[in-house]
Amino acid sequence: MTATTTTPGAGADQDRSGTRRTRTALARATWSGRIFAVCCAALTLVLLALLVFPLGSMLVRELDTAAIRDVLGDDAFYEAARNTAILVVVPGVFAVAIGSFFAWVNERTDAKMGAVSTMLPLAPLVLPQIALSVGWIFLADSHSGVLNVFLRSVLRHVGIHLASGPFDVDSWYGMIFLYTIVLVPLVHIMVSAALRNLDPSLEEAARVSGAPVWRTLRTVSLPAIRPAIGASCFLVLLMGVAQYSVPRTIGVSARIDVLSTYLVRLFQSFPPKTGSAVFVGVLVLVVMAAAWLLERRLTRRQSHSTIGGRGQTPSLVRLGPLRWVVRVVMLGYLAVASLLPLVALLIVAFLPYWTAHPDFSAMTLANFRTYFADDGFRRALTDSAELGAVGATAGVLIAAVLVSFARLRGGRAVRGIDMVARAPGAISHIVLAVAFLIALGGAPFYWANTLRILILVYVVMNLPQAWVAADTAVDQIGQPLTEASAISGASSLRTMVRIHLPLMAGGLAAAWAMLFVVIVGDLNASSILAGPDTPVVGSVILSIFDNGTYSQLAALGSIIAVASGVIVSLVMLLTRRLQAAASQPRRSRARRNRPRSAQESR
């Protein structure tokens, strides 16, 4: 029986040709669907190989008992491990609390502030972490820090004379403060996404039932978004351990060694203690894997609690006069996390040298001129921009295609792809870079000192972040929107291209911007993999930090920060415009598919 026979009025000839066309189109759809599936499976296998092969060859080639004994007998290792634990737990707790609070304030209360709310989690991400750290050195160095100089002059007026301080960034407090600043946006973004997905009527029902704001938050909102909070805790742990910019800059002068710096030192010592570095990497890997399993266990039971995606506007909680306090806190965060360090960088960048009492009449462009006159630096800048653009595009595309495929396919395939895509997240970035160098640097590849190896590491390293962003974006698309496409006769490839990707565009653009900034400002892979023929911004920064003047460092930091900011703003602006043209802010009328096991089987 054909699709058209029941239609009165259609001519018989037209019917027949229409049917044939439908047949071939649908057959083609099946084939394109199959090819799509094969491609996705192949892509997943390639990603898996990019993990297994380098890590495997690293373990096989470098790990031996002598190296293990070396590490276990080294007091510096235990100190680094202890310091890392402190710097993950303390700032981690702060970051989860502050990030969740900011997310709730901006999603659910009248303290949110339009564009500022949108920028709040993004601005600190746009500023490369190395620029943030250096900026804070200029602000809070105990002798010459701009903030300290200013505060001391204020205090002198009230009769208090200080020779240094009151702040000192080269300290435990400074490190904890900067770690916290860096980690807050990660939590903020994840929790915000979860709150946006959470049907506001759940909270409204609690309010109507007589629960005050705090009780609603405690008994309804927080339990419902527990998976997101769990995931952000894991991310905080991961990024805390992997953190390299802050310990490499501030930790050095504060004499606080952490595992990431310890690892790089092992690797870069002469002769390189690669075996010991690999063993430390394996230990970190084991801890991460354990934490990951724990996180999955804790959040799986909750997997069905966030239903929604109806796109209703929640009724906002009125904070009253308190909302100004909250707003000042948020603006304060924005200032310390991006504005103040950026201003400090810019000030120092225009000075011939950095002192406690700068002579502003001597301001100069010399620091910038040296860079742009230097071929090596120009090369580093273009290389990094290219790596950032290619890496971010590849990472986001791979994540988007695989996430979409996994959703369309369902079942066991999903879990497999999900595992592979998230796995690099459990591996310390430095370990990953080392593994790639060992596996691909020598025979038979000889990729050491090439951009190829850098781009591979960047993509693999940042895939989990892109994956999480793409996964969140696809979550926002109601299940019926996907099902309606299948019913219409669309192959999975077509559904991805026509339905998923356009509706994910906003989330993907944000992920692209984030990846771009992270890659351009990366120090981890750069410190291991960038060679003399492949200078990147990260390696230039490190060499200037070690050998150059502060003013040169500031100029470089300013260039990266401004360039990143401009590119990210352009991307966000463009997607916002595209989205505004294509759709209304109300994402979909479609309710997400109800959890089948819980509802239909009753």
Add this chain to the structure above:
Amino acid sequence: MSLGGPKTQANHPPPDGGTGSVDDPRGSRATRPAIDMRRISKRFQRVSGSTTVAIDEVSLSVAPGELVAVVGPSGCGKTTLLRCLAGLERPDEGEIHIDGKAVFDSARRKFTPPERREIGMMFQSYALWPHMTVAQNVGYPLRCRGVSGRQTAARVSAILATVGLAGLENEPPNRLSGGQQQRVALARSLVAEPSVVLFDEPLSNVDARVREELRLELVQIHTKLGFSGLYVTHDQEDAMEVCDRLVVLKGGRIEQIGTPAEVYRAPRTTYVAEFVGMVNRVGVSAAAYEGSSVLLTSDLGRLVAAEQPATDAADPATDTTTGAASGSADGELTALIRPEHVRLAAGQAPPEGAANSWPGTVAFSLFRGSWMQYLVRIGDVELSVLSADHSLRPGTAVVVSVAPEHVMVRSAR
């Protein structure tokens, strides 16, 4: 209560799948069914690990041009049944044929994905893509089937005119009212002229007035286009007005199949009677045959029920009344009386010797437009009554009577 006989027949049609076409309203007896589901089962795993049966060996066929409603309370498996038919859910066992083509066969491990089933479906949530215009939404199934751009535009305009949305082609769907969005969803499900269209509670998201309108339009469009369809709803009015036949589901099994009139007039079980329309239940303690009627000892006293004639439809599922009454003496029976079948007359006492007549008092009255609904108390029993007589006030003494042919005797469960 012997559901066994008729149910087995309803659930296991002869291999040629003929049950559906036998009472096909359009009389195309020679054609094979448009939808033929045979012994479909679907189990779900609960989070705790235990399994529940959502659909239990359901067989159902729909004749070409026929619109069949699947009704039942939430959780009865009706949505799962529809999703299995659409290919959005994969049944564990059974066979599904659409237009004679097997799209699912557990024995041969055959499963055709939804995009290859050439069906239309209207979702409860509309599921309109917010990034596409109305025309792009509606034209999507055509583009998927390889229809050219120009032809698509023409057919989209035609179908939009049919559903009364001409001129809205370039609007984004979110700018439309709920009723209009519903119409776009309808147009999209029909535009490729599928022979089978599925409806998943399509009218549940709009207000009562729009729903009335859409219901009427749906009937007209169905008459005009003549597609076959399965219509899942929990709203009995939708089901009765729009569809040719009703399927009542209970716990994943078919409780009764028949035309709306049959199911209403001769519900096979108490469950069906209560789900389709309002009904009064009167407890029965004993029953005995006397000629062509059944004498019941009930909470109302002596109650006479005429044995109801089997319905003239050939569908065996509805022919069950005698089966219910014959299980008499165990006190597990109940008498069912529709409110509109209860007569009220002013007066103190019923005439001597009149059957099924009792003195009662009006306890409560509710104005329902052209009808009044009364709650009448007879001893300890309360009966709900629909009456055209608007004059009775609470406290009025009335004589209550029911014709024996309107007393239905069913298993109490």
